[in-house]
Amino acid sequence: MDTTAEASHEPDARPVEVAVQDVVKRFGDTAAVDRVSLEVRRGEFFSFLGPSGCGKTTTLRMIAGFEEPDGGRILLGGTDIAGVPPYRRNVNTVFQSYALFPHLSVWDNVAFGLRRKRVPGAQVRERVGRYLELVELAGMERRRPGQLSGGQQQRVALARALVNEPAVLLLDEPLGALDLKLRKQMQLELMRIQREVGITFVYVTHDQEEALVMSDRLVVMNAGRVEQIGYPEDVYERPATRFVAGFIGTSNIFDARVRALDGDLLVLEAPPGDRVVVPAVDGTAPGARIAITVRPEKLRILGETDPVPGGLCSVGGTIAEVVYQGVSTQFVVRTDAGDTLVAFRQNSERVSDAGVPGSRTRLVWHPEHNVVLADPPAADPSPPADTDPHRQEELVP
Amino acid sequence: MAAPPTSEEVTNGAEPPSGDEGATGAAPVTPRPRHARSEGAKAHGLLGPTTIWLTLFLLAPLVIVIWYSVGTRGVINPVQHPGGKLNWSNFSRALDPSFLPIFIRTVAYAAATTVASLILGFPLAYVIARFGGTWKNVLLGLIILPFWTSYLVRMYAWRFILDENGLANTVLGSLGLGRNHQFTNTHWAVVLGLTYGFLPFMVLPLYASLERMDAGLIEAAYDLGSNRFSTFWRITFRTSLPGVVAGVLLTFIPALGDFVTPQLLGGTRTQTFGSTIQDQFGQGQNWPLGSAMAVLLMAFILVGVFVYTSRVGEDVL
Numbered sequence: 118m119d120t121t122a123e124a125s126h127e128p129d130a131r132p133v134e135v136a137v138q139d140v141v142k143r144f145g146d147t148a149a150v151d152r153v154s155l156e157v158r159r160g161e162f163f164s165f166l167g168p169s170g171c172g173k174t175t176t177l178r179m180i181a182g183f184e185e186p187d188g189g190r191i192l193l194g195g196t197d198i199a200g201v202p203p204y205r206r207n208v209n210t211v212f213q214s215y216a217l218f219p220h221l222s223v224w225d226n227v228a229f230g231l232r233r234k235r236v237p238g239a240q241v242r243e244r245v246g247r248y249l250e251l252v253e254l255a256g257m258e259r260r261r262p263g264q265l266s267g268g269q270q271q272r273v274a275l276a277r278a279l280v281n282e283p284a285v286l287l288l289d290e291p292l293g294a295l296d297l298k299l300r301k302q303m304q305l306e307l308m309r310i311q312r313e314v315g316i317t318f319v320y321v322t323h324d325q326e327e328a329l330v331m332s333d334r335l336v337v338m339n340a341g342r343v344e345q346i347g348y349p350e351d352v353y354e355r356p357a358t359r360f361v362a363g364f365i366g367t368s369n370i371f372d373a374r375v376r377a378l379d380g381d382l383l384v385l386e387a388p389p390g391d392r393v394v395v396p397a398v399d400g401t402a403p404g405a406r407i408a409i410t411v412r413p414e415k416l417r418i419l420g421e422t423d424p425v426p427g428g429l430c431s432v433g434g435t436i437a438e439v440v441y442q443g444v445s446t447q448f449v450v451r452t453d454a455g456d457t458l459v460a461f462r463q464n465s466e467r468v469s470d471a472g473v474p475g476s477r478t479r480l481v482w483h484p485e486h487n488v489v490l491a492d493p494p495a496a497d498p499s500p501p502a503d504t505d506p507h508r509q510e511e512l513v514p
Numbered sequence: 515m516a517a518p519p520t521s522e523e524v525t526n527g528a529e530p531p532s533g534d535e536g537a538t539g540a541a542p543v544t545p546r547p548r549h550a551r552s553e554g555a556k557a558h559g560l561l562g563p564t565t566i567w568l569t570l571f572l573l574a575p576l577v578i579v580i581w582y583s584v585g586t587r588g589v590i591n592p593v594q595h596p597g598g599k600l601n602w603s604n605f606s607r608a609l610d611p612s613f614l615p616i617f618i619r620t621v622a623y624a625a626a627t628t629v630a631s632l633i634l635g636f637p638l639a640y641v642i643a644r645f646g647g648t649w650k651n652v653l654l655g656l657i658i659l660p661f662w663t664s665y666l667v668r669m670y671a672w673r674f675i676l677d678e679n680g681l682a683n684t685v686l687g688s689l690g691l692g693r694n695h696q697f698t699n700t701h702w703a704v705v706l707g708l709t710y711g712f713l714p715f716m717v718l719p720l721y722a723s724l725e726r727m728d729a730g731l732i733e734a735a736y737d738l739g740s741n742r743f744s745t746f747w748r749i750t751f752r753t754s755l756p757g758v759v760a761g762v763l764l765t766f767i768p769a770l771g772d773f774v775t776p777q778l779l780g781g782t783r784t785q786t787f788g789s790t791i792q793d794q795f796g797q798g799q800n801w802p803l804g805s806a807m808a809v810l811l812m813a814f815i816l817v818g819v820f821v822y823t824s825r826v827g828e829d830v831l
Contacts, residue, residue, distance in 0.1 A: 183733055203736040204745075210737045216730035220752050230738035281738065 131158040134194060134317045135180060135285055141188035142175050149175045151341035152189070157285070157319060162311050164320040166328040167338035168364070173321045176338075177287050180319065182206045194284055204233075209278035210287040213294070215270050217262035223249070223273050224258040230281040248280040251310060268299050275310070285317045292327065304331055325365045329353060337361045354412075359492050362410040370410045370490070371456040375403050382484060385409075388453040391432045395487040408490040415486040416460035418448050421477040429481045432458070436472050450478060582805035592801040604806035613790065613807075620787040623701070623776070624769035627708040631716035631765045632758065634709070639720035639757075640750070644729070654721065657714050665711060669778040672707050673698065676779060699781035707775040715764040723757025724750070759826055767815055787811055 135157040142150040150172040157163040165173035178184045180191060182203035190197050198206055209230065218226050224245060231241045249255050252272040262270055271291060278286055291307075292300045308331055311318050322328050328335045329349040337344040337352060337360070344364075345357040356362035362370055373385040373393065383401060385393040395409060425431045437457070438449035441464075448460045460480055472478050586601045588594035595601075642653045660668060675681045676697035687693025697703050731753065735745040751758075773788035787807065794804025 181737060183736075202741075203733070204739045204741050208737075210734070212730055212734060214728065214730050216728060216734035218731060218734070218749060218753075220755075229735070229740070233739040233741075233744065277738070 129158050129161075131160060132195075133157070133192075134159040134161070135163075135319065136192040136195075137176065137180070137189070138192070139189035140176065140179065140186045140191060142172070142179060142184060143187050148341050150179070150186075153338070153341070153343055154189075155336050155343065155346055157317060159317055160315050162308070162318045162320065162331060162333045164322060164328040164332040164335040165338060166322055166325060166335050166365075167344075168323055170340075171338040172341040173323075173338050174289055177210075177289055177319065177321050180285070181208055181210050181287050207284045208287055209281050209283040209285075210289065211271075211274050211278050211291045213290045215262075215274040215294075217270055217273055217277070219262055221261075222258065223254065223260050223262070223265070226262065226273055227277045227280050229277065234281070244280050245276075248276040251279070251313065252276045267294055268303065271295065271303065275307075279310070279314060279316065282314070283316065285319055288318060288320045290321055290323070292322075292324075300327075307331065329365070337364065339364070355488050356410060357491050359408060359410075359490050362488070362490060367413050367459060367461075368410045369413060369416075369456075369458045370408060371454075371458070372406060372408050373454075375401060375405050375407060377403050383407075387432070391453065393430045393432065393487075394484045395489055396485060398489045401489070406493070408492060410488050410490055411482060411486050413447070413459040414445075414461045414463075415482045416458065416480045417482060418450075418460050418462055418472065419479045419481060420472070421479055423479065425479065425481055428484070430484055430487065432480045434458070434478060434480065436474050436476050436478050438474055439472065448472065448478070450480060452480075579805045579808055582801055583809045585802045585805075587800055587802060592799070593805075601802065604802045605810070607803055608806040608810050613787070616785055616790055617787050619784070620770060623704055623708060623784075623786060624766050626705045627712060627769040628716075628762055628766045630705065630709040631713050632761065635713055635716035635720055635761065636751075636754075636758075639717050639724050643721050643724035643727075650725075654718075657717050661714065666774055666778075668711065669707055669774055672703075672710065673778050676703055698779055699783055701784060703779040704776050704784045704786075707779045708769045708772060711772075711775065712765045712769055715768070716761040719760035719764060720754060720757040723754045723760075727753050755826075759823070763819060763822070767819070770815060771811065 133156045137153055137155050140150055140153050141148060149170075153172065153176060165176060167173050175184060179186050180193075182198070182201060185199070190199065192198070193206065193208065218229065221229065227245045227249060228241050231244060236244075246255070249258065252275050254269065254272050254276065257265065257269065257273075262273065265273065271294075274291070288307075292303050295303060304327060307318075320328075320331065329352075332349055334346065334348055335352060336346045339360045345352055345361045347355075347357075352361060353365055356365065356368070359370060362368040373387070375383050376386045377384045378397065379394065381397045382394040383397050385395065385407075387393050393409075395407075398407070401407060419425070421433075432452050432454070434450040434452035436448055437451050438447075440447040440449075443464070445461045445463050448462065450458050450460060452458055458480060581595075582593045583604055584600040584602060585593035585595050585604075638657075642650055646653050673680070677683075678694075678696070678698070680697070682697055683693045683695055686695060727750065731749050732745055735749045740748065771788045773786060773792045776784045776786045776789050777792075788811075791804050791807045791811070794800045794807065798804070
């Protein structure tokens, strides 16, 4: 998985700041974190993305020192930090609930960490002032947290952690409590601040858009395991697993049998007149069943009689639904092969031949947009007993 | 509460009251004050029983005590006001220097009781609030359990334990540690009894404020480099200060006025201001002096509480 991620980028020469190696954390019988391994490089904005309960926050808390792993190691700047209490780790956390000290002023909240480390008074004043300015809270020093808005409290929490200039800043869904507009604004602000201070950010979120927008790299987690680690465009364009394809954005996922190998392309079985080819994958021979995903915005929707450009994948079907969404229109198409595919079309010009539900259509796309998923197809030849019947519906809206 | 009238004023002021617009603008406004008034009337109605109760059983006795404190001892009635004259000499007698040692002792007992309750009560409240889990309510119930028995009975029980031939001496004797210890009629016995009696008044408000505390604050303090001791002192204790203030008041004030404990566990050496007041109404048969002393004690507490809360309160409450 990592190899595909590195393909589009220069190899990263920066030293590893946080290394998580085979870490396991159990709560009772369930493994909240199940053999997770990853590396965060110095100065990187690295995100943990996944649904609630996927183990992302637990991993963060183990880096912070609030939980100890049941197995594996965590290295900070190359040193194993097992058994080191949180107050001796060179990391600081921005908590989801902010956890500002209600009895202290904004100034004293931000100065708290420096004072505990016995930083000289003049230096405390200089740094607290500088970081309050960085988060644009100058003038609020004397206020209590209770007298601030949610967004301001968020900034205090950020300044309070950053002022210690830790090796790593851990952020646990810091924007979760803000409304959409403020959240968008704070996303950009956090990116600016991270660039300015150059500290390694480890960011936990369940918001896929947030993770794509903000991160240098991200890990997608599910049920305590790593699904994929990579750059945002890799995770989006080349999802490694069915879960990643479904969790990030909208995806078309369908299963098919390989009919033949044509050069470096796999030709898949399809009804007459259709053609679906995917770039060859090592170890996949004719006769094998594979799972394919393709993003809805990659599909072009044509009228039945429109000429099909050569070399493209082409699938015939019937329009089941047309949903106007402002910027784009979503088409739900039932293909002749029996799959349901979603296609987006930008509303960049007035389209009269848009197609109506019930009319015939043809979807075409470039073969390189097809991604072969790592996990095997759900059903072959008849659904096994343990397959969740709702799974397919979840993945195809 | 203040918001609806303001918005009404704004609406009425901004819209010219002409034509249909003015009428529709005013229409939704009119029922609101009526609604608010009826809410207010309801609130007053709710206070009715309490007002009657407090007037009859708090205010009236208070006025009577104050009235007695400026009276004279009588032969037929315990208190007289001959010719409607007010007798202020009770206060000068109550302020007699001979009462000063008793008063100081009383304050010392109450202070010792408060400190002991705080030292014993804080860990107790902390453990229940932070680690009580599903047992929280059971544990709190156990703390309140002694209230199911009369305070007097419980103090008699303590006397049974601490007496010359009591349980404590018997146990110590059987352990070969001597059986002739003098426990009763000591300062220790009185403070022990008072602490035992008033500990729940300390624990309950402490628990309430510790339970409300966001556990995330402790993690945040650790995260910022604060060790366990510093975190406890700067975060846990500081954020629980409203509970500490309430607990101190709820323990100190009743301990200051108590007369049962010094009487049952103490003796002549442990006489307190409360038991002196009681004596004036009992053996002494000097109700006016007892009333004057009670009024002075009350004034002392009121001033004390006012100074205490205004100095501590700004920071904490």
